[in-house]
Amino acid sequence: MMGNNRRKLSMVGLALVVTLLAAACSSNKNSGTTNQGGAGTAQKGGVYRTALSDFGFTGGFDPTGEYLGLAWDMFSTMARTLVSYKFVAGADGNKLNPDLATDLPTPTDNGLTYTFKLKPNLKFSPPVNRAITSKDIEYAFERINAKPLVAQYGFYYYGVIKGMDGNATAPAPISGIETPNDSTIVFHLTKPTGDFLYRLALPATAPVPQEVGKCATKAGDYGRYIISSGPYMFQGLDKLTVSSCAAIKPVAGFDPTKKMYLVRNPNWDAASDSLRHAYVDGIKIDVDSNVDDIFNKVQSGALDGSLGDQPPKTILRQYLTDQNKKKYLHVDSGDRTWYVFLNTTTPPFDDLHVRKAANYVMDKAAIAQAWGGSTSGQVATHIMPPTVLSDQLGADFDPYGSPDHTGDVAKAMAEMKQSKYDTNKDGKCDAPACRGLVMVNRNVAPWTDTEPVVVTSLAKIGIQVKPRELARGAAYQTTQTIKNQIPVGLNAGWGKDYPDAFSFAGSIFSSADLVATGNPNYAMIGTTPAQVKDFGIKVPPGWVAPTVDSDIDNCQKIPATDPTRVTCWAALDKKLMNEIVPWVPYLWANVTTLTAPSVTHYEFDQFSAEPSLVNIAVNNKEKLGS
Amino acid sequence: MTQPALTEEQTEPRLQPPSGPVIAARSPWQLFRSRFMQDRIAVAGAVTIALLVVLALAAPLFKLVVHRGPNDLFGSTMLTKDLGLPKGPNGRFWFGGDTVGRDVFLRTIYGLRTSLTVAIIATGLASLIGVVLGMIAGFRGGVVDTGISRLVDIVLSLPILLFAIGISSVCSTSPNGCLHGLLQPGLSLVIGIIVLFTWPQMARIVRGQVLSLREREFVEAAYSLGARPSRIMLRELLPNVVAPIVVYTSLIIPANILFEAYLSFLGVGVPQSTPSWGRMLADASSGQLFTYAWWMLACPGAFLLVTTLSFNLVGDGLRDALSPER
Numbered sequence: 001m002m003g004n005n006r007r008k009l010s011m012v013g014l015a016l017v018v019t020l021l022a023a024a025c026s027s028n029k030n031s032g033t034t035n036q037g038g039a040g041t042a043q044k045g046g047v048y049r050t051a052l053s054d055f056g057f058t059g060g061f062d063p064t065g066e067y068l069g070l071a072w073d074m075f076s077t078m079a080r081t082l083v084s085y086k087f088v089a090g091a092d093g094n095k096l097n098p099d100l101a102t103d104l105p106t107p108t109d110n111g112l113t114y115t116f117k118l119k120p121n122l123k124f125s126p127p128v129n130r131a132i133t134s135k136d137i138e139y140a141f142e143r144i145n146a147k148p149l150v151a152q153y154g155f156y157y158y159g160v161i162k163g164m165d166g167n168a169t170a171p172a173p174i175s176g177i178e179t180p181n182d183s184t185i186v187f188h189l190t191k192p193t194g195d196f197l198y199r200l201a202l203p204a205t206a207p208v209p210q211e212v213g214k215c216a217t218k219a220g221d222y223g224r225y226i227i228s229s230g231p232y233m234f235q236g237l238d239k240l241t242v243s244s245c246a247a248i249k250p251v252a253g254f255d256p257t258k259k260m261y262l263v264r265n266p267n268w269d270a271a272s273d274s275l276r277h278a279y280v281d282g283i284k285i286d287v288d289s290n291v292d293d294i295f296n297k298v299q300s301g302a303l304d305g306s307l308g309d310q311p312p313k314t315i316l317r318q319y320l321t322d323q324n325k326k327k328y329l330h331v332d333s334g335d336r337t338w339y340v341f342l343n344t345t346t347p348p349f350d351d352l353h354v355r356k357a358a359n360y361v362m363d364k365a366a367i368a369q370a371w372g373g374s375t376s377g378q379v380a381t382h383i384m385p386p387t388v389l390s391d392q393l394g395a396d397f398d399p400y401g402s403p404d405h406t407g408d409v410a411k412a413m414a415e416m417k418q419s420k421y422d423t424n425k426d427g428k429c430d431a432p433a434c435r436g437l438v439m440v441n442r443n444v445a446p447w448t449d450t451e452p453v454v455v456t457s458l459a460k461i462g463i464q465v466k467p468r469e470l471a472r473g474a475a476y477q478t479t480q481t482i483k484n485q486i487p488v489g490l491n492a493g494w495g496k497d498y499p500d501a502f503s504f505a506g507s508i509f510s511s512a513d514l515v516a517t518g519n520p521n522y523a524m525i526g527t528t529p530a531q532v533k534d535f536g537i538k539v540p541p542g543w544v545a546p547t548v549d550s551d552i553d554n555c556q557k558i559p560a561t562d563p564t565r566v567t568c569w570a571a572l573d574k575k576l577m578n579e580i581v582p583w584v585p586y587l588w589a590n591v592t593t594l595t596a597p598s599v600t601h602y603e604f605d606q607f608s609a610e611p612s613l614v615n616i617a618v619n620n621k622e623k624l625g626s
Numbered sequence: 627m628t629q630p631a632l633t634e635e636q637t638e639p640r641l642q643p644p645s646g647p648v649i650a651a652r653s654p655w656q657l658f659r660s661r662f663m664q665d666r667i668a669v670a671g672a673v674t675i676a677l678l679v680v681l682a683l684a685a686p687l688f689k690l691v692v693h694r695g696p697n698d699l700f701g702s703t704m705l706t707k708d709l710g711l712p713k714g715p716n717g718r719f720w721f722g723g724d725t726v727g728r729d730v731f732l733r734t735i736y737g738l739r740t741s742l743t744v745a746i747i748a749t750g751l752a753s754l755i756g757v758v759l760g761m762i763a764g765f766r767g768g769v770v771d772t773g774i775s776r777l778v779d780i781v782l783s784l785p786i787l788l789f790a791i792g793i794s795s796v797c798s799t800s801p802n803g804c805l806h807g808l809l810q811p812g813l814s815l816v817i818g819i820i821v822l823f824t825w826p827q828m829a830r831i832v833r834g835q836v837l838s839l840r841e842r843e844f845v846e847a848a849y850s851l852g853a854r855p856s857r858i859m860l861r862e863l864l865p866n867v868v869a870p871i872v873v874y875t876s877l878i879i880p881a882n883i884l885f886e887a888y889l890s891f892l893g894v895g896v897p898q899s900t901p902s903w904g905r906m907l908a909d910a911s912s913g914q915l916f917t918y919a920w921w922m923l924a925c926p927g928a929f930l931l932v933t934t935l936s937f938n939l940v941g942d943g944l945r946d947a948l949s950p951e952r
Contacts, residue, residue: 292914312913313709320708366701369710370726406702443893445912449725451898456699468798468811469893478799 042601042617047282047624050307050611051294054287055256059152060220063203064143067152069495070308072203073610076276077262077283078125078228079206082116082137082185083197085607086275087614089332093606094387094499096197097275100132100207100229104197111192111559114200118183123267125228126238128209132229134185136207142171143213143222144204150219153497156199162188171214194559198498201607215245224250231270231278231614232262235624260285263624279601279617282624298594304618305595305602307611313372319594320375330593330611332604335387336495337380338371339583340454341479341522345532346487347433348463350540353419354429355581359400360412362457367586368405370449375592379405380585382577384504384569387606388496393570399577409460416461428462439465440489442475447491450586454490480519482535492522493589495609500560501569506552509582511545523582546580548572661947668943674936682739685732692718694729696736696901701727712919722921725909733901734925740902741933744813744886745879748820752882753875755821756828761859761867763829764836775833778826787888790819794894813896816889820882831874835867869948876941880934887930903930 052070059065063079066072076087084099086092098104101116108115122132141161144151145168151157158166162176178186189196199205209227216222225240225248226233235253242248253261262283270278285307288294295315297303311319319329342349342358349355364379371377381398402408413427421431441451451467458465465488470478475491478484497503507513511526516535527545555568576582593611595602598620605612652660662668689695704713704723714722721730763774794815797803803810809818839845840863848862889895890904898905903926909915910922 312915313711314914314918317709317711317918363699363701366699366726369701369705371710373707373709375709445725445909448893448898448909452697452699452726452728453701455899456697466810467897467899469897470795470798474795474799484800 042277042279043619044279044281044617046280046598046618046620047284047622048280048599048613048616048618049284049286049302049304049620049622051286051288051297051303052306052308053289053291053294055260057220057223057256059150059223061223061226061254061256062149062216062220063206063208063226064140064222065150065152065219066203066223069608070610073605073608073613074260074285075203075206076230076605076608076612076614077232078226078230078234078265079203080122080229080273081203081206082200084201084275085605087603087605087607087612089604089606089612091387091390091606093604093612094335096201099201099273099275100137106561107192107196107559109188111194112189114187114189114196116185118185119272120183121269121272122229123269124207124209125233125265125267127240127242128212128227129267130209131182132207133182134179135182136209137185137205138174138177138179139171139210139213140205140208141174141177142168143208145174146171148217148219151204153202153204156202156497160189160191160193160196160199162190170217192557192559194556194562194565195498195500195502197560198500198503201498212242212248215248223256224254228265228268231265231268231273231276232283233265235261235263235282258287261624276614277617278614282622283613284622284624295594298596301596301598303596304598304620305611305616306593310592311594315594316372316375316592328595328597328599330595330602330604331375331590332593332609333385333387333606334377334495334589334591334609335385335499335606336493336589336609337383337385337585338377338493338587338589339380339383339585340488340490341492341583342581343485343487343522343524344546344582345524345527345537345539345543346437346485347540348419348421348429348431349487350543351419351421352546352579352581353415354421354461354463356400357412357415357419357461358458358463359581359584360402360408360415361461362400362584362586363407363453364405364586366406366453367450370453371446371587371589375590376446377587377589380588383573383583383585384501385496385588388499388501388504389570389573390566392566393573397574397577399574407457407460412461422462428460430462434463437463437465437487439467440475440479440486440491441467441469442472442491443469444472450490477517479522481517482514482519482524482537483516485537486522489522492583494520499607501566501572502552502556505548505569505572505576506556509548509576509580510552511547511549523580525580525582546582548576548580551575658947662943665943665946667939668946671936671939671943674932675940678738678933678936679742681735682742685735685739688732688735692729692732694732696732697728697899699727700729703727704729712915712922714919714921721925722919724906724919724922725915730906730921730925733906734903734929736901737903737906737926738929738933740813740896740900741883741886741930744817744820744896745883745937748817748824748882748886749875749879751817751821752824752878753828753871755825756830757832757864757867757871759825760829760832761836761863764833765840765855765859765863767837771833774829778829781823781826782830784823786823787892790823790889791892791894793819794889798894811897813900816886816895819889820885823885824878824882827878828871828874831870832867835870836863839863839866873941873945873948876937876944880937880941883930883934883937903927 057071058067061071063075080099082101083096083104100118100122102119105114105116118134124130124132143149144154144157145164145166147167154166157164163174176188207229212227213222234251236251240251264281291309294306294309295311298306319325342355344350368379381395386394416422416427416429417425421429421433423430441447455465479486479489494508508520509525511528513521514531526547526549532539551572555572558565558568591609598618600619601617603612603615704727712723712725719729721734724730759774763771797809797815798811809815845862848858887904890902891908895904896902906926916923
């Protein structure tokens, strides 16, 4: 998600920004800096008051299409899925648990059939007030399959579940999903898909009551009156009239430009939900475009915590140096990699030696400093963050390492000497291809602070780049349009969609991911000759794209429950770094959150990589009317 | 000792008229100079500008002395270990470091070069275009005047900053710049944008002056002697509009320095490798960094203030000296 745009990306790109901003930080369980705010005991009551600079939704908050990490965090309060997470930090928060389903099924029929039983006593929030049935879940898939509703990550289901291709003109029954009774749902797949359960934990699969959902015929509409299956619901949802489609109006508690206020869903049965503690009585999220103001309010106690936005370094400094404030600073792993991409279709990066030299020479320590030092994350030494690979491949795998990560100029020059672009073999690129390379960047910190480091580092091996600083959306659009053939960019970041490496490596290095616009495969890994022709791009004579398509397919065949699956992904990461070298990865970013003393229990949701709205407790006396 | 002055004194009475003060005819230049020199504040402004120009020209010397350039990074010494916050002024880095550990002093001095380059080239080009078009419009009248005047009106009614941001962004998004690579983001684009938006005022002022001058007797006299229009424009009219041109030019220089700073502040100006005060101020204000790293705001800010103030003072002085009737 975010930052991790996928195919529908042009929209996602916009959304990204917000998430990315948010994602700029996160903790890493490795760094051990995560703090639990306030005293230990969590109690019920109060209202969690927070604010963010911009929702930045990619799909109007309609779970069917919404692809923003922050939105997925908010969905944890109102959109339960068959399986889900505990919404806690670290490895525990990346484990699947049954949620609406009674247990995690083992696939039958050679991995092609998944059967779920629903828990009893599941009920939709007001004004629907009826039991949640398997048909409501099936209806969610009908919506994903309906083209007009723009399911931005529908590719996780199309071609996977029988009968789903994303081309339906309106929600209609799907041949691969059976609902023999109200509490049973059966999925038939076209091919064994090891990570299928993770895909059933994505918010788009949460039950939607057809009597309301049928009224939302445009993408995003349903986001304004989501019928809740979780512990919270929009303020004012109970006053919604659902007797006719004409009567359905956006509810008072949610305005994407201003606020989202959530109150308790009276129909939520705590006994049916072991994943969400739902300590607070309400959640108040306001939009405040002034990020500095948000953090001032958190410091003064007018807000209970930040959400999505990253604190400026000056404020961070106060929290790091003041022992009394330190406990209100929470740093968690964002399960996200920030990187410089190298486009293999454009000289000089078509040459593996040049790409390796770029990795050797990069002063990653200086980049990490520009991002805010160790609080901002950990220097990335390979593609996938260790947390996504169950720590099987950690920072000790550092194929282009140097002392303190400051870059190894000697090795870089030695590598460059082997390149055809270094004609006089002095270790510096001297071919015209190395001059005036357009490097796309974003126009805000920390990217702007990263730029001089990258420019200086690449200059050491004779690569002269021309930085172009663009607004977030423009930067993504420019780099994601294949025809532009941007040779190098440092606006790129990718975070997991779910805790399996397929949503990481599998999504951005396969030839299937190449699309003319909104292309997340910046390095053009796996480009086929036919695609070169289709996209109308120019490639160096005799160029053959490096590819990992078969490696991805091989890993994807292994069920998620099989430990060798992670080993397979780790091996792919190694291969990418040693033989393909699509990027210079530089930071595994953290998410940093500040809270006020009113927060008695802080929790981080590892799945969305945002503060866990369903597991935070406060001791304020705030009230939020229904 | 010998006193040659005495000899002069002896001869003096013979040359002097019998009575009354000396009345020497003074050229307009002498008049202007003496009036300007009496304006202490304007002179101070001119001296400051001269110093700034010397400083800008001497920037590479500083580079030689301190053995580092404005784009060299000193992250390991000039940034804090924990958060990467810049460190303040010290013996080596007189104005401290910036967000990536660059020398703020060197960047300020090089920023001065950028500001002056942009201001002088852009103002020169804008004045040239403005004078030529204003002169033609005022002298020719008719359709030509209408055409040029409407063009002036149109350009003046454009939302300058929005347009500048737009042009700058558009030229940045395509890999080859815009107009088939003619306009590349950077110094030349910034200069182009400034010229585009500052020539109309000059054209309007010159046109107004020419409009009234062309009815004067000396122009009619030139006509009756058979002078060609080009000669009349260049030899008769132009010398008479020099005063407003000089005054107005001196006043748009500081405006253009600020314009460049605005553009760079908004991130659509010169690239990072070209130090710019606007950009430095933007870096200082991002995330309220100036509350901690005051030097990042104070140093380029003070230079920007002093530079624009000096140009404005000199401009005022020039106006007073050139048109005393006001």
